[in-house]
Amino acid sequence: VLFSLFVSFTLTPLLAARWYKKGEDIEHPSGWFAIWFEKRFARLEDRYRRILEWCLNHRWFTFISGNTLLLAVILLIVGANLPSASFAPMFGIGVGVIYAIGGMLAVAIGSVVHGRTPKSTLAIGAVAGFVLLLVLKFSGVLAKAPVPAQKMIPILCILLGIGIYGTVRGKLKGTPLRPVWGGFLIGLTMMVPVFVGFKFGEWKKESVFKFSFVPSTDPIQVRAAIELPVGSSLEKTDEVARIVEKQFLKNPDIKFTITEVGKQSGARTADSNATNFAEVTGTLYDRESFIDKVMGAHEKLRTRKAPSIVADLTKGVGKIPGAEVRITGVSGFNFGAPIQLALISDNRELLTKTAADIRDRLAAGEIDGVIGPDVSVKSGKPEIRLIPDYRKAADLGIDATQLGGIVRTMYQGNDDSKMRIEGREYGVRVMLDLDDRNNRDTLASVPIRFNQGRPIYAGSVARFDEAPGFTAINRRDRAEEIQVTANLLPGFANGVVNGKIQTWIKEKKLLPAGVQLRQLGEADAQAREGVFLFTALFLGIFLVYAVLASLYNNYLYPFIIQLAQPQAMVGALLALVITDQAFSVIGFIGIVALVGLVGKNAILVVDYTNTLRERGHSRHDALVEAGPTRLRPILMTTLALILGLLPVAAALGRGSEFRQSIGTIVLGGIILSTFLTLVVIPCSYTIFDDLSNLFAKWMKKPLGFGGPEGYNSGAITDEAGEVESAPEEDETV
Numbered sequence: 001v002l003f004s005l006f007v008s009f010t011l012t013p014l015l016a017a018r019w020y021k022k023g024e025d026i027e028h029p030s031g032w033f034a035i036w037f038e039k040r041f042a043r044l045e046d047r048y049r050r051i052l053e054w055c056l057n058h059r060w061f062t063f064i065s066g067n068t069l070l071l072a073v074i075l076l077i078v079g080a081n082l083p084s085a086s087f088a089p090m091f092g093i094g095v096g097v098i099y100a101i102g103g104m105l106a107v108a109i110g111s112v113v114h115g116r117t118p119k120s121t122l123a124i125g126a127v128a129g130f131v132l133l134l135v136l137k138f139s140g141v142l143a144k145a146p147v148p149a150q151k152m153i154p155i156l157c158i159l160l161g162i163g164i165y166g167t168v169r170g171k172l173k174g175t176p177l178r179p180v181w182g183g184f185l186i187g188l189t190m191m192v193p194v195f196v197g198f199k200f201g202e203w204k205k206e207s208v209f210k211f212s213f214v215p216s217t218d219p220i221q222v223r224a225a226i227e228l229p230v231g232s233s234l235e236k237t238d239e240v241a242r243i244v245e246k247q248f249l250k251n252p253d254i255k256f257t258i259t260e261v262g263k264q265s266g267a268r269t270a271d272s273n274a275t276n277f278a279e280v281t282g283t284l285y286d287r288e289s290f291i292d293k294v295m296g297a298h299e300k301l302r303t304r305k306a307p308s309i310v311a312d313l314t315k316g317v318g319k320i321p322g323a324e325v326r327i328t329g330v331s332g333f334n335f336g337a338p339i340q341l342a343l344i345s346d347n348r349e350l351l352t353k354t355a356a357d358i359r360d361r362l363a364a365g366e367i368d369g370v371i372g373p374d375v376s377v378k379s380g381k382p383e384i385r386l387i388p389d390y391r392k393a394a395d396l397g398i399d400a401t402q403l404g405g406i407v408r409t410m411y412q413g414n415d416d417s418k419m420r421i422e423g424r425e426y427g428v429r430v431m432l433d434l435d436d437r438n439n440r441d442t443l444a445s446v447p448i449r450f451n452q453g454r455p456i457y458a459g460s461v462a463r464f465d466e467a468p469g470f471t472a473i474n475r476r477d478r479a480e481e482i483q484v485t486a487n488l489l490p491g492f493a494n495g496v497v498n499g500k501i502q503t504w505i506k507e508k509k510l511l512p513a514g515v516q517l518r519q520l521g522e523a524d525a526q527a528r529e530g531v532f533l534f535t536a537l538f539l540g541i542f543l544v545y546a547v548l549a550s551l552y553n554n555y556l557y558p559f560i561i562q563l564a565q566p567q568a569m570v571g572a573l574l575a576l577v578i579t580d581q582a583f584s585v586i587g588f589i590g591i592v593a594l595v596g597l598v599g600k601n602a603i604l605v606v607d608y609t610n611t612l613r614e615r616g617h618s619r620h621d622a623l624v625e626a627g628p629t630r631l632r633p634i635l636m637t638t639l640a641l642i643l644g645l646l647p648v649a650a651a652l653g654r655g656s657e658f659r660q661s662i663g664t665i666v667l668g669g670i671i672l673s674t675f676l677t678l679v680v681i682p683c684s685y686t687i688f689d690d691l692s693n694l695f696a697k698w699m700k701k702p703l704g705f706g707g708p709e710g711y712n713s714g715a716i717t718d719e720a721g722e723v724e725s726a727p728e729e730d731e732t733v
Helices: 002-009 011-019 032-057 059-079 087-113 120-138 147-172 178-188 191-204 234-250 290-295 306-317 348-363 390-395 400-412 440-444 494-508 522-552 557-562 564-579 585-597 599-614 619-629 631-650 660-698
Strands: 221-227 254-264 272-284 324-330 339-345 370-375 379-388 414-421 424-430 447-451 454-457 462-470 474-476 479-488 516-519 715-717 723-725
Touching: 002 011, 032 059, 032 619, 032 631, 032 660, 059 087, 059 178, 059 191, 059 564, 059 660, 087 120, 087 147, 087 178, 087 191, 120 147, 221 234, 221 254, 221 306, 234 254, 234 272, 234 306, 306 324, 324 370, 339 348, 339 494, 348 370, 348 479, 348 494, 379 400, 379 440, 390 400, 400 447, 440 462, 494 516, 494 522, 516 522, 522 557, 522 585, 522 599, 557 564, 557 599, 557 660, 564 585, 564 599, 564 660, 585 599, 585 660, 599 619, 599 631, 599 660, 619 631, 619 660, 631 660
Parallel strands: none
Antiparallel strands: 221 272, 221 324, 254 272, 339 479, 339 516, 370 479, 379 462, 414 424, 447 454, 474 479, 715 723
C-alpha cells in the first residue's frame, strides 16, 4: 500500500503526461466500443441519480432500511440455530418494540429540537423512567429477570420513560408519530429472516454459520490407530498391523506408509506405549488443483479428497476380530484432534468414570458430527496395588515412602552393593525371585521394619488389590488429567461443535464435583488469541476514526464513512454462509483489512460533496451531484479489487483452501458495502450533518458550509464569519 501510494504520486503522473496525445478529447472517446460503453454508463448514472434523489427525500426510511438489512442477515444466522420456528414471531415482536422505542425517542428529541416542547420534557421523562425502575425493583420483577437483562433494564426504563412522555407531549403539539408505528412495523418484518434462517438450517441439517481457529484443509496423512485387548503380545499386534498396512499399500493415493507397533500417538500428550497398541500412518500425494489441470502437472497427484480415501480404507480394513481400528485424516497443523476435552481431578476413580461416561455418550451420537471418541488414558496390564492403612502405619511410625521403598526393592531390586573380582567391579542387584514376585502372599509377608525385635509385615499396614493399571498418568497443574478426544465428520466446524459440547455438558450435568473441564487444541488457541485479534480490530477502527476526524476537522463526519465498516462485516458473514465456509483466524485478517478498505468509497462521495458545498452548492444538490460523479471511480476501484481477489476466493492452487476464506470475506464485504454506500452513505451524511449543525447551534458556533441550504446567494464566509464573494469556477480544460 505504501509503495503504491508512492507510485501514484510519482510514476503515474509521469506516464499520464508521456502517454497523453495532443488534442485528445478524453471526455468524448472515439471507437465503437468506447461510444457504446459511455452511452450505457450514462444511462446507469441517470438511473442512479433518480434513485439517489428518492433516497434523499426519504432519508430516514433509507437509513433505517439499509441498517435493518444488516440486522436481517444476523437474524438469519440466529434463526438457523433456533430449536423451533415458533421463536420467529417472538424475535419480530421484540425487534419491533425496540424499534418503536427508538421511534419514540426520535419523536421526543425531535419535538424538543424543533421547539414544539420544552427541554424539560426529556428530564421529566427520565424521572418517570426512574420511577418505573423503582416499581420493578420493589415488586420483585427485576430480581426474577436473567442476570444480563438486569443490567439492561435500568437503561431501558429511562429510555422508555423519555420516549413515552416525550411522544405524548409531541403528539399534543402536532408532531407526527410515523417513526413510532413505522419502526414497529419494520421490526415486525424481522420475523421473516428468522423464519427463513430456521428453514435453511433445517434443510441444511448442520450449522449455517461455522467458525474455527484455523481453516479446514484437506489432510496430508491418514492414520490408523490399532488397539487390541490388554495383555496381547507384540506378535499378535504386529499381525493385525500388517493386515491394516496391506490395505494402505494397495491404495494408489498413498505415497508411503510407516507402521509402528507397541505405540499409539496421543493428542498433544505423551504417546501411549503398550504391547496391544499399533499405528499405521500413510502420507498422501498432493491433491490436484485447478491450475494443475490447466497447466499440466509433471508429478503424480491425487484427485480425491482425504475423507473419501479414509472411507475406502475403513471399508477395506473392515472389522478385525479382537481388534479396534480407527482410521482418520491428519492435517498439517499440530493441534491434534478437533475435539479435545481435558478432565482434571485428584480423584482418579471419579476422573476415569467421568471421562468414560462422556466418551460413551459422544459415541452414542448425542452430539451431531462427532465420530471416533476416545480417551488418552486406557487400561493397561493387571497390577497389584498397595493401599496403606494410614492410621495403623502412623501408630507404628511407618509412612508411605518407606512402604513404597520396600516394595520397589523387592520387585525392582537394589543395586547399592558392589562386588570386586580381580580389580573389576560388578553391580549386585538384590530382589525377589520371579516365583515369589508372582505370588501375592509373598508380598504381604515382606517385613518393612522391626519394632522391639518383632517384624512389621507389609500386610499388617496395607491391603492389596489387583486391578488393571493405566497406560499413562498425565498431570496438569499437579492434578491428574485424562483427555477425551474425537474427530468430526466433513462439513462440521470444530468451533461450533465445541460450543455445543460445552452447553451439552452443562445441561446434562456430566461434570461431578471435584472434576474440572478445560478445552484444548484449537479451542484453547482460539480463546487465548481471540483477545489479541479483537484488540487489533478495535485499534484499527480507532485509528481510522482518528485520521478522518483530523482530516475533516469534525468529530461526526468520520462516523459517516465508518458506517460502511459494519456493512462490510455483515457482507463478509453473508458470503461465508452462502459459500459454506468457516470463519477462522485467516478470515479475521480479512475483517481487519476491510476496516481500511471499505471506507474508500464513502470517502470519495463525502470528500467531493464537501468540495461542492464549499463552492456554494446546497447539501442536497451537492449529494445528488457527487454520487453520480463519483460512481465511475467507485465502480472502477471496486471491480479492480474484486477481480484481483477472485483467484484467492476461487481457491485455484494447491492448498488454497487455507487462504480461501480471506478472499471470500473481502469480496463479500466490498460488494455489499459498495451497494449500500451508494444510497445509505448520502442519507447518513444528511443525518450527521444535521447533528453537527445542532451541536453548532447549542455551542453558538457558525454552521458548517453555511447550513443545509449552503452559503447565501453563492457567497461563502471566512473564519471570522464575514461574507465574501464566491470565486468563479474556471471552465477551461
